[in-house]
Amino acid sequence: MLDFELLRAFVAVADHGGFHRAAERLNLTQSTISQQIKRLELETKRALFRRTTRSVALTDDGEMLLGDARRLLQLEEATRHRLSAPRLSGMVRLGVVEEVAGGSLPSALGRFASLHPGVKLEVQIGVSAELIEQLNAGRLDVVFAKRPLGTSRGRLVWREPLVWAAADTFDLVPGAVLPLALYREKSVSREAALAALGEGDLAWEIVYTSPSLTGVRAAALAGLAITPLPASAIIAGLRVLGPEHGLPRLPDLEFAIYEKKRPEKAPVALAAALLALAQGPSRPTI
Template sequence: MFDTELLRTFVAVADSGGFTRAAERLHLTQSAVSAQIRRLEDQAGCVLLTRNTRSVALTAKGETLLSYARTILHLNEDARARLAGSKFTGTIRIGASEDFASTWLPYVLRGFKAGNPGVALEVEVGVPPVLFQALDEERLDLVLGSRCRGEARGWSLWQEPLVWAFAEHDQIALQEALPLAFFPEPCPYREAALAALAWKQQPWQIAYVCPSISGVRAAALAGLAVTPLPRSALGNGLRELGPVDGLPELPNAEFLVCIVENGCREPIRVLADMIRDAATRIDAG
């Protein structure tokens, strides 16, 4: 049987990408983290991580154990909560882009709240750069958002192509300035789209600005503008434009969950893990 504390350390190293950040997250010394990983490898009877001076990577057997480790830790938390009742208290301040807030996130929060009635949840919906800034300033505890480029942070939930969306049965004239529908600045989709159009030297004009996905989708559905969206957000009535239509390819959108680094409380980590599990199930489905 594996020691759950060793599994927790192993997951922290895998998630953080190294011993130093894992030690900070667990409030341990780096040598203590290294010692716990060696003990876990002794229990497993195999090497779980490959190490060099710059990075740590999972071996094939480490990848296998990681999935089991998450399940074991979550079952352990569930059993403790059901038998003794969750003792978590306080408030978690959550920032979420609309990609999350209008889809499956409320159901994850409902499940967390059912198991942790003593924790109050406050949710702020906004654009990712603003939410990440609030996280850095410790005005939020956990943020779910997306990025198309920039420094990696937090945990990646999934990636999918960012595409040009337009009315299914309408035609767009690229000889003229391309009408665009965007979220307000700052917005990673907006930045990626304008960078791609600049590389293509395609004239453009901003025809529609709306803070919600439903708003920019409505502009595209009406044939008023082209808008950059994750492919999964196209839905009925919209089609994907691309190089065959004379438009440049767009980068992938990466969806992330990040938590406050300083003094992170256990309930925040538990909620982040629930979100990651939900995203894994959705991506697998």
């Protein structure tokens, strides 16, 4: 069995392109890293790096080992977390907006489930205002949603632009009535769009409503209307319109995590897992 410390040093050298940077990353001396790599090469009976005075590069054997080393270290970390994590049980009722459910949620829930297999999850997808109302009424334990405009409740996770989206083929005719596709009601995006339009003199009409992101985006893709979407929800077939097209600027959206008062340990752990994943250096895209 290969020593995990040796594998950790090996991956660090490969990722950071040298012994000095790997030593800084692992808070070790460069000589220690060098010795660990030599030990690993002796154990594997393979030269893992090609060294010159200016660079360090993986050999073919090193490239082959790198993928296996990463998987072994990930397994070791998951096992360590599973053994050290508190044993939790019970049910957590989670509410999420569709923007999050389509991107960040699966990996976050998968990681949480592996750490806390005794916790059952019940997930509900909806619009922000309705989910927060259900949280206030005690029917949900944790909510991951867009923060209503002008409020500061909840733990802010990220901000992103709200933009006008239209089909690539949509023809924006100057002076014509602007067709809109909006959520049916109580939507942060809907309120922001109507407030922005209310400050200008554009003529507009709501021609399509839907209770979901998928629905309003489908209307935009079909060329029926324009719709306000999070920037991360723009997909192939859509383009962004803005002030240069005569449309008002929209505010940023704020995504936040909400918890009920005096939550139990399992909801607290789930909220922390969602927050940690979403605020990580590689936050999943929506």
